[in-house]
Structures are given as C-alpha cells and as structure tokens.
Amino acid sequence: MTALRIQHLKKDHGRGxxxxxLNLTVDSGEFVCLVGPSGCGKTTLLQLIAGLDRHYLGDIExxxxxxxxxxxxxxxxxxxxxxxxxxxDNLSLALPAGMDxxxxxxxxxxxxxxxxxxxxxxxxxxxxxxRVSLVRAFAIDPDLLLMDEPLVSLDAPxxxxxxxxxxxxxxxxxxxxxxxxHDLREAIxxxxxxxxxxxxxxxxxxxxxxTIERQNRNPEAIEAFSAHLRTCHPxxxxxx
Amino acid sequence: xxxxxxTSRPRIHHALTALGSILLLTFLWQLIALEEASPLLPTPxxxxxxxxxxxxxxxxxxxxxxxLARLMVSFLISMILGxxxxxxxxxxxxxxxxxxxxxxxxxxxxxxxxxILCYVWFGLxxxxxxxxxxxxxxxxxxxxxxxxxxxxxxxxxxxxQVYRFGPFKTLQHVVWPQLFPYIMTAGRTGLALIWKxxxxxxxxxxxxxxGYQLNLFFQLFDVAGILAYSLAFIVIVQLIxxxxxxxxxxxxxxxxx
Numbered sequence: 001m002t003a004l005r006i007q008h009l010k011k012d013h014g015r016g017x018x019x020x021x022l023n024l025t026v027d028s029g030e031f032v033c034l035v036g037p038s039g040c041g042k043t044t045l046l047q048l049i050a051g052l053d054r055h056y057l058g059d060i061e062x063x064x065x066x067x068x069x070x071x072x073x074x075x076x077x078x079x080x081x082x083x084x085x086x087x088x089d090n091l092s093l094a095l096p097a098g099m100d101x102x103x104x105x106x107x108x109x110x111x112x113x114x115x116x117x118x119x120x121x122x123x124x125x126x127x128x129x130x131r132v133s134l135v136r137a138f139a140i141d142p143d144l145l146l147m148d149e150p151l152v153s154l155d156a157p158x159x160x161x162x163x164x165x166x167x168x169x170x171x172x173x174x175x176x177x178x179x180x181x182h183d184l185r186e187a188i189x190x191x192x193x194x195x196x197x198x199x200x201x202x203x204x205x206x207x208x209x210x211t212i213e214r215q216n217r218n219p220e221a222i223e224a225f226s227a228h229l230r231t232c233h234p235x236x237x238x239x240x
Numbered sequence: 241x242x243x244x245x246x247t248s249r250p251r252i253h254h255a256l257t258a259l260g261s262i263l264l265l266t267f268l269w270q271l272i273a274l275e276e277a278s279p280l281l282p283t284p285x286x287x288x289x290x291x292x293x294x295x296x297x298x299x300x301x302x303x304x305x306x307x308l309a310r311l312m313v314s315f316l317i318s319m320i321l322g323x324x325x326x327x328x329x330x331x332x333x334x335x336x337x338x339x340x341x342x343x344x345x346x347x348x349x350x351x352x353x354x355x356i357l358c359y360v361w362f363g364l365x366x367x368x369x370x371x372x373x374x375x376x377x378x379x380x381x382x383x384x385x386x387x388x389x390x391x392x393x394x395x396x397x398x399x400x401q402v403y404r405f406g407p408f409k410t411l412q413h414v415v416w417p418q419l420f421p422y423i424m425t426a427g428r429t430g431l432a433l434i435w436k437x438x439x440x441x442x443x444x445x446x447x448x449x450x451g452y453q454l455n456l457f458f459q460l461f462d463v464a465g466i467l468a469y470s471l472a473f474i475v476i477v478q479l480i481x482x483x484x485x486x487x488x489x490x491x492x493x494x495x496x497x
Contacts, residue, residue, distance in 0.1 A: 047398075050402050051402070069404055074399070074403075078395060080395050080396060080398070080399045082399075082413060084417040084492075085413060085495075093405065094403040096404060122495065122496065136403075140403065
C-alpha cells in the first residue's frame, strides 16, 4: 500500500526554484532516508509534506487511517518542546482527540523516560530532549513520521545509542518514515531505501534499496555497501 | 532556580531591609514634623489617628471601596480588550500597519483631555468615568501585548499545527505562556496608571471615591486627611502586589531553570 505519493511537486521561494518536479512514492511501513547536500531543500520538502507551507504546485497525497484527521509525527534537530509544560504534558498534548491518554504513561515506561517525565524540558540534556521529541512523534501512532536530522550534532556515542533506540522503537511498530540525513553510513544502517537528492532545485538523483538484511548491518557490511554504491553510481560521488 | 517563598534566607533579609528603611523614613518624618510644628505637616502619629477615625466612621472604607470597584471594572475591561486587540494586531502585520497611527494618537492624548471630553460628551455619570479610564489605559495594554504577540516562537506554532492542537489548545498551551510576561507587565504598569487616572476622574466628576475625598481635604487644607488616605492607598497597592501579582509570577515562571 502506498503511504505517501508526491507528484510533480514544485516549490518557489521567490528566489528561484527550491523543488523542481519532484516525484516519489513511499510504501506503507517503509523506512526511507533522504540524503542530499546541505541547503538542497530537504527541510522545505518536509515542511510541505507536514502541511506547514501550503504554497506549492503539484500533489502531495498521504493516506490516513483515521478518516477524521491525518496524523503526522515530526522530529527535528531542534526538539521543539513546550518549555512551560512537563515532559509528560508535552507528550499528552500531541495526542489526537480520542486517543487514550493512558497510552502516554505506558509509553513513558517502555522508552525509559520515567525518570524525567515530570521535569520541565529546560532541565534535560540535548540527547534527552531529542529523545522526548522522537517519542512524541511515535506516540500519536502516525500515518507518516518525518524526521529531519534528529541525530545530527550529538557526540558519537550518544548518537549511536539514540539510533539503535530509535530503530528498536520503529521495529516494534513499523511506521512509514521519511528520515533526512547527510550521513550515508547512518542511512545505510537504518533505511529500507535511500533517495539521493540533488543540490537545489531538489530532484531525486538515485533511488537505491539497501539490500543488506537488518540483522547483518555491521560496520563492515555498511562499508562494503557504500563502496559498492561508489562503483555503481559514479554520479553520486559528491554525496558519498 | 526560583526559591519558594518564605523558605530562603534572602527573602527574610529583604523583608528586614525594607522594614528598616520604612522605620527610618517614618522617624525622619516625625523629627521634621515636630521641628516645624505646623498643621500643614502633621506627624505620622497624627496621620495614623486620622486614618483610624476615618476607618471607624466608615468614610474611608466607603470611598476606598468605590475607587477599588471602579479600578477593578476599568482594569478588567482594558486588560481583556487590550489583550485581544494586541494579539490580533501582533499577528496580522497589515492591520497593525493600518492601526498603528491610531495607537500613536491614542497614546499621546493627555489623560485630562479624554476625561474632560468623556464628561462633556456623555455627561457626569459612571459610564463616562469608566470609559475615560479605559480609553487612557487601553492603548498601553495593546502596545505591550502586541509586542509579545509579534515575538511568538514560530517553531512551537509549527509543532502545534503539525500535531493539530486546534485554536483553543494552541492558545492555552503555546500562545498564553509566551504572552504571560507581557500581560503581567501590562497589568502592573496598568494598575499604577489607572490608580492615578481614576483619582482625577473622581475629582472632576464624581461625588464619591478617593479623588472626591482628596479634593474635599484640599479645600479644607486638611493635610493629615490627605496623607491618611494616601497611606491607605499605598497599603492596598502593596497588598495587591504581594497577594496576587507575586504569586502569579512565581507560578508562571516555575518552568524556568
């Protein structure tokens, strides 16, 4: 089943085209990474998909399970938590009407946030705030999960811990994910499919399925896959 | 960290310092008054006597009560209207551009002019009195709240939109906490301003309230009466600050590190 279909998407910032005739489809439950040079319009693309900016040409279709409301989870580099609400309240507030609030308490326990649930976000470490922001995105049981470099500029061990925690979360309940990153190794480790994007105006340069089984994605396999990409797709050299 | 009220040493120190400075002021006043020995500068003790008499006779509670009632009504009206208009102007630049000249004019009309005009146009009644106060205060509230509304964090508004908070939840959980400091500022300066304007309004066109009473004392050259009423006034303002404003501040700011 198709979860997201984008057809002939065009976006003009007024300073020229940011996105030029973009087409892509994502299947339900698929984990897709977007890899592209910085400033290529990935964040703009996510904002269009999230519905934060309605000024574009073309179609963005997202299939929704709840006919009343589309549910999109959004997590970015900035955790964007309400500083005047506790962690628990930040999570509960994101829940759509009609979803059982008790869900949050159960979730807090399973993802290991119980120690900070009643703290205000300003007292949390950077890694912990991002974790909360990711949990918020998962908590609403989204039709589509948008993640905009949620692991960037963390120290390596924190990023690694958070990445495997995130994958664990996703594997328990595979949502459809669009994950922006500029780290190819990260993409190979977590994605089902990687879309390589051009510099602005944004276009898809290559659409590559990661063929390594998930349990076999160790550093050597990732390195080998990346080397294989280099030889098969010389046009991606700048991105690799 | 904000310290919980009453539990920390610095608060006690503060209170002691304030008490000491008030005692010193009263002592100096007493000395000068004794030296002058004139009815135009009564001693603090004489002022307290008058205050007591006025309290017992019921005159002070009556006039103070009238002024407080007018204060409450005009304060609430201007805060509610001003907050609403301020948010709208702060969030819609085109409206803001259009009405900003109106605001500048409203801010610059002397309070006395609006009071006189209200009495001339609407008669010497309660409505005109309250309207005059509201017109004086409203532009200040609008300007302060507009400033807050202009600086709402877009990243958090985006989150509210992505997670479909809807207008009511967004106002309560995203907008209100950000506007709160501005509303407190508008409230504090508003109270100080309204107190002063109300007295003039009462002096010019009412037959009760603190302003009326002060005018009476002025005509009788009763300085002790004037000072006694002022004292009652100052105490009330401080009570509002301690009992309402400071606790509100502490409650709203507890999320800050």
